[in-house]
Amino acid sequence: xxxxxxxxxxxxxxxxxxxxxxxxxxxxxxxxxxxxxxxxxxxxxxxxxxxxxxxxxxxxxxxxxxxxxxxxxxxxxxxxxxxxxxxxxxxxxxxxxxxxxxxxxxxxxxxxxxxxxxxxxxxxxxxxxxxxxxxxxxxxxxxxxxxxxxxxxxxxxxxxxxxxxxxxxxxxxxxxxxxxxxxxxxxxxxxxxxxxxxxxxxxxxxxxxxxxxxxxxxxxxxxxxxxxxxxxxxxxxxxxxxxxxxxxxxxxxxxxxxxxxxxxxxxxxxxxxxxxxxxxxxxxxxxxxxxxxxxxxxxxxxxxxxxxxxxxxxxxxxxxxxxxxxxxxxxxxxxxxxxxxxxxxxxxxxxxxxxxxxxxxxxxxxxxxxxxxxxxxxxxxxxxxxxxxxxxxxxxxxxxxxxxxxxxxxxxxxxxxxxxxxxxxxxxxxxxxxxxxxxxxxxxxxxxxxxxxxxxxxxxxxxxxxxxxxxxxxxxxxxxxxxxxxxxxxxxxxxxxxxxxxxxxxxxxxxxxxxxxxxxxxxxxxxxxxxxxxxxxxxxxxxxxxxxxxxxxxxxxxxxxxxxxxxxxxxxxxxxxxxxxxxxxxxxxxxxxxxxxxxxxxxxxxxxxxxxxxxxxxxxxxxxxxxxxxxxxxxxxxxxxxxxxxxxxxxxxxxxxxxxxxxxxxxxxxxxxxxxxxxxxxxxxxxxx
Numbered sequence: 001x002x003x004x005x006x007x008x009x010x011x012x013x014x015x016x017x018x019x020x021x022x023x024x025x026x027x028x029x030x031x032x033x034x035x036x037x038x039x040x041x042x043x044x045x046x047x048x049x050x051x052x053x054x055x056x057x058x059x060x061x062x063x064x065x066x067x068x069x070x071x072x073x074x075x076x077x078x079x080x081x082x083x084x085x086x087x088x089x090x091x092x093x094x095x096x097x098x099x100x101x102x103x104x105x106x107x108x109x110x111x112x113x114x115x116x117x118x119x120x121x122x123x124x125x126x127x128x129x130x131x132x133x134x135x136x137x138x139x140x141x142x143x144x145x146x147x148x149x150x151x152x153x154x155x156x157x158x159x160x161x162x163x164x165x166x167x168x169x170x171x172x173x174x175x176x177x178x179x180x181x182x183x184x185x186x187x188x189x190x191x192x193x194x195x196x197x198x199x200x201x202x203x204x205x206x207x208x209x210x211x212x213x214x215x216x217x218x219x220x221x222x223x224x225x226x227x228x229x230x231x232x233x234x235x236x237x238x239x240x241x242x243x244x245x246x247x248x249x250x251x252x253x254x255x256x257x258x259x260x261x262x263x264x265x266x267x268x269x270x271x272x273x274x275x276x277x278x279x280x281x282x283x284x285x286x287x288x289x290x291x292x293x294x295x296x297x298x299x300x301x302x303x304x305x306x307x308x309x310x311x312x313x314x315x316x317x318x319x320x321x322x323x324x325x326x327x328x329x330x331x332x333x334x335x336x337x338x339x340x341x342x343x344x345x346x347x348x349x350x351x352x353x354x355x356x357x358x359x360x361x362x363x364x365x366x367x368x369x370x371x372x373x374x375x376x377x378x379x380x381x382x383x384x385x386x387x388x389x390x391x392x393x394x395x396x397x398x399x400x401x402x403x404x405x406x407x408x409x410x411x412x413x414x415x416x417x418x419x420x421x422x423x424x425x426x427x428x429x430x431x432x433x434x435x436x437x438x439x440x441x442x443x444x445x446x447x448x449x450x451x452x453x454x455x456x457x458x459x460x461x462x463x464x465x466x467x468x469x470x471x472x473x474x475x476x477x478x479x480x481x482x483x484x485x486x487x488x489x490x491x492x493x494x495x496x497x498x499x500x501x502x503x504x505x506x507x508x509x510x511x512x513x514x515x516x517x518x519x520x521x522x523x524x525x526x527x528x529x530x531x532x533x534x535x536x537x538x539x540x541x542x543x544x545x546x547x548x549x550x551x552x553x554x555x556x557x558x559x560x561x562x563x564x565x566x567x568x569x570x571x572x573x574x575x576x577x578x579x580x581x582x583x584x585x586x587x588x589x590x591x592x593x594x595x596x597x598x599x600x601x602x603x604x605x606x607x608x609x610x611x612x613x614x615x616x617x618x619x620x621x622x623x624x625x626x627x628x629x630x631x632x633x634x635x636x637x638x639x640x641x642x643x644x645x646x647x648x649x650x651x652x653x654x655x656x657x658x659x660x661x662x663x664x665x666x667x668x669x670x671x672x673x674x675x676x677x678x679x680x681x682x683x684x685x686x687x688x689x
Contacts, residue, residue: 027045027052028535029041030042030056030057030060031060031532031534031535032532033060034064035529035532035566036529037615037637038064039066039068039069042057042060042064043057043072045057046058046061051079054081055081055088058073058087058091059087059091059619061073061091061095062091062092062094062618063091063094063615063616063617063618065094065095065636066095067095067098069091069095070096070098070099071100073095074088074092074100074103077089077103077107078103082110082112082115085107085110086117087620089115089119089121090121090122090655092104093122093123093124093655094125094618096125096126096127097122097125097126101123101126101128104119104122105123105131105134107119108134108137108138113141113143113146114145116138117143117146117148117149118149120134120138120146120150120153121149121152121153121655123135123153124149124152124153124155125156125655127163127164128164128167129157129158129165129167129168130167130168131157132154132157132158132172132173132176133172133175133176135153135154136150136154136176136179136180138150138153139151139179139183139185140183144187144193147193147195148187148193151180151195151198152654154176154180155195155198155199155200155201155202155203155651156202158173158176158199158202159202159204160202160203160204161202173205173207174205174207177207177208180200180208180211181200181210181214191219191220192218192219192223194220194222194226196215196223197212197223197225197226198226198651200212200215200226200227200230201227201230201233202652203230204233204234208234209231209240212227212231213227213231213239213240215227221250221252221254222648222649225252225255225648228258228262229262229591231243231244231262232244232262232265232266233265236267238268240266241268241271242268244259244266244271245259245263245266245268245270245271245273245274246270247262248260248271248274248275248277248278248290253282253285253286253671254591256281257283257285257289257590257591260274260289260293263275263296264292264293267299267300269299269300271293271297272297272300273303275290275297275304275307276290276303278290279291279310279311279314283671283672284316285590288316288318288319288321288322289590291307291308291319291322292325294307294308294326295325295328295329296329297330298329298331301332308323308327316674317345317347317349317350317674318588318674320345320350321342321347321349321350321352321353322353323342324338324339324342324353324354325358328357328358328359335357335359336363338357339354339355339357339359339367340367342354343371347676348374348379349378349675351371351379351382352376352378352381352382353382355367355368355371355382355383355386356382356385358389361389361390364389364390365390365395368383368387368395369394369398371383372401372402377406377409377602380406380410381406381407381410381413381602383398383402383410384398384402384409384411384413384417385417387402387417388417388420396421396428396430396431399414399417400434403434403437404434404437404441407602408442408447408449408450408600408604408605409604411438411442411450411453411454412450412604415435415438415453415454416457418435418461419456419457422464423464425464426465427465429465429483431461432483432487433483433486435454436458436487436490438450438454439451439455439490440490442454445499445607445612446600446605448497449501449606449633450604451497451502452502452504452505452633455491455494455502455505455506456505456508458487458490458509458513459508459512459513462487462509462513463513471515487513487514488514491513491514492510492519494509495518495521495522495523496522497524498524499613500613500635500636500638501633501635503523505635530566530569530570530608530610530614531566531570531610532566532569533561533565533568534565540562540565540688541688541689542688543558543559543560543561543562543688544688545557545558545684545686546559546571546572546575546682546683546685547682547683548682549679549680549683550585550669550677550679551680552669552673552677553666553669553672554666554669555666555667556663556664556665557626557662558661558664559571559572559660559661560619560659560660561688563619563660564621564658564659565617566614566615567614567639567658568660568661569609570608570614570641571643571660571661572684572687574597574641575682578681579599580597580641580681580682581679581680581681582678582679583596583597583598583601583678584598584601584677584679585673585675585676585677586598586601586602586603586675587603587644588673588674588675590647591648592646592648592650593645593646593647593650594645594670594673595642595645596679597641597642597679605642606638606641606642608641613637613638613639613640614630615637615639616630616632616636616637617658617660618656618657618658619658621659621662622649622654622659623646623650623651623653623657623659624646624649625646626645626662626663626667627659627661627662627663628645628660628662628663629643629644629645629646629659629660630642630644630657631643631657632657632658647670
């Protein structure tokens with residue numbers, strides 16, 4: 001119920017523009033060009049006399065991406081229609097404004113508030129923090145939506161996730177942080193703008209401390225949550241540690257959960273007491289993170305040990321799973337015995353987490369080896385991941401065995417282990433040979449993600465095997481001739497794989513290791529188009545509605561047919577085919593997401609309704625509490641069947657993942673979902689046709 005309260009807090013809507021409004025209608029030729037990722041076929045529509053067509057063209061160009069889209073989007077950003085301008089600015093943000101950034105900045109003073117908001121959002125997505133002062137000027141805008149967008153833009157430009165070019169000096173950054181800290185605005189309702197707290201929490205800089213400390217006592221739960229998150233990222237400090245410990249007593253479960261997470265980095269006597277008290281709270285996610293953070297309370301070991309003993313009896317396997325790793329991390333006597341106790345638990349999740357406990361090498365290896373024989377594939381996969389802590393030939397042989405005989409997740413984890421080892425030593429030929437063997441022995445759509453992971457490992461391991469660089473001498477070429485021929489053969493086949501992520505990883509490995517032009521026919525196009533409502537599928541005339549029946553309860557959602565029609569069509573087809581029945585929620589991250597819908601059950605499968613993958617439909621919907629999104633790899637157009645549901649607003653997902661639905665009833669059920677809970681059925685209440 002508390003999560004519902006957070007969802008109800010003031011959520012800045014997307015610049016006041018009706019969702020989907022700038023791009024309504026099927027516009028068949030644009031939809032087809034977008035599906036084929038044919039930028040050239042979209043360009044004629046940029047000059048259409050119809051504003052709706054121009055806006056739809058802008059959206060298509062943003063989704064197709066590439067630097068070549070900047071010039072036509074820049075023209076559309078100077079359009080006479082403000083709706084077209086706002087859409088073009090958003091899409092410039094997707095492709096990166098680049099040389100069009102000055103044109104975007106010029107729109108910061110546009111008469112229409114939605115356009116100003118879109119402009120500051122686009123600047124916030126630049127790869128250059130020199131635009132931060134311009135964004136800070138919008139904090140004084142009279143429109144709350146523009147203010148909210150300016151806070152988010154500053155969080156992106158100055159935050160820890162920024163991956164571009166740093167140009168601002170320390171003094172300028174300090175001035176921006178001070179402006180964020182001292183700018184007090186409220187949304188259209190009584191609540192303050194939580195985006196201010198989010199921006200400060202995104203910036204890893206000691207100068208955010210004062211602003212965050214002021215906000216940690218705010219009346220809004222969402223503001224308090226992000227303030228606690230920001231403080232938790234900072235360095236330990238008695239005043240901050242005490243504030244976080246007090247926040248763990250917050251009546252709002254989500255705020256208390258964030259504080260419990262932060263206490264792992266900010267241990268204190270007060271924090272240890274607060275964590276023990278959290279075991280009496282009803283929300284499972286809260287008890288789970290409390291037990292996990294108890295492992296950081298080594299100085300106050302005697303206070304938390306009785307609570308950990310009590311946690312063994314918790315009815316939730318999610319909570320019990322955290323006990324053994326916490327015991328070991330505390331350095332308490334009986335750590336190995338705690339792991340053995342967990343390995344005997346009836347629930348595989350508890351056994352999985354037990355294998356992750358960081359026992360000494362001599363204690364860990366026999367337990368990991370035994371875990372490979374566990375009846376649950378997930379436990380064997382966890383054992384493969386745990387090998388990364390144990391150097392030596394016995395562990396390497398177990399990694400090879402996991403690659404040859406393990407399930408999909410075990411193969412991925414074993415490949416990651418070989419990657420990790422390669423960062424500290426020159427790997428033997430056997431590492432690359434075994435990876436190549438596994439790629440060839442992992443065919444089909446269900447193992448596409450596995451092949452992609454293995455290819456990434458091949459690139460890194462083989463590069464590490466060449467200590468003098470990726471260009472081999474004549475002697476080295478002769479000595480490695482057989483392996484190099486094998487490498488080229490496997491990569492050439494992967495370049496023609498039906499899965500886009502596999503092809504992309506193969507292309508990167510070819511460029512890095514082979515260093516020759518790609519062979520003819522490489523990077524084959526996607527073999528099948530997506531069903532497109534209004535073209536190859538019936539049109540939607542209203543937003544569809546669905547009901548999720550889960551082992552935890554029911555919740556209902558409305559789907560965004562206007563903004564992500566291909567995703568909605570794909571989801572409805574999978575639901576009608578019964579493919580979601582019995583699939584687990586394999587990932588639950590407190591105060592972030594729950595994720596499920598994988599027919600393989602371990603997160604490595606994601607086959608679309610018609611097979612293969614579907615293209616991204618990045619849109620202007622925000623990821624708020626309860627937004628349904630499409631997971632994907634780090635390669636575009638790699639979505640399929642899985643879904644995730646956000647538990648709180650998550651602005652770092654905006655403009656990066658496709659949002660295609662919103663839970664509007666039963667969010668209290670979503671907040672209780674645990675790893676292993678299942679989707680029993682997805683009922684289509686209204687198909688929207």
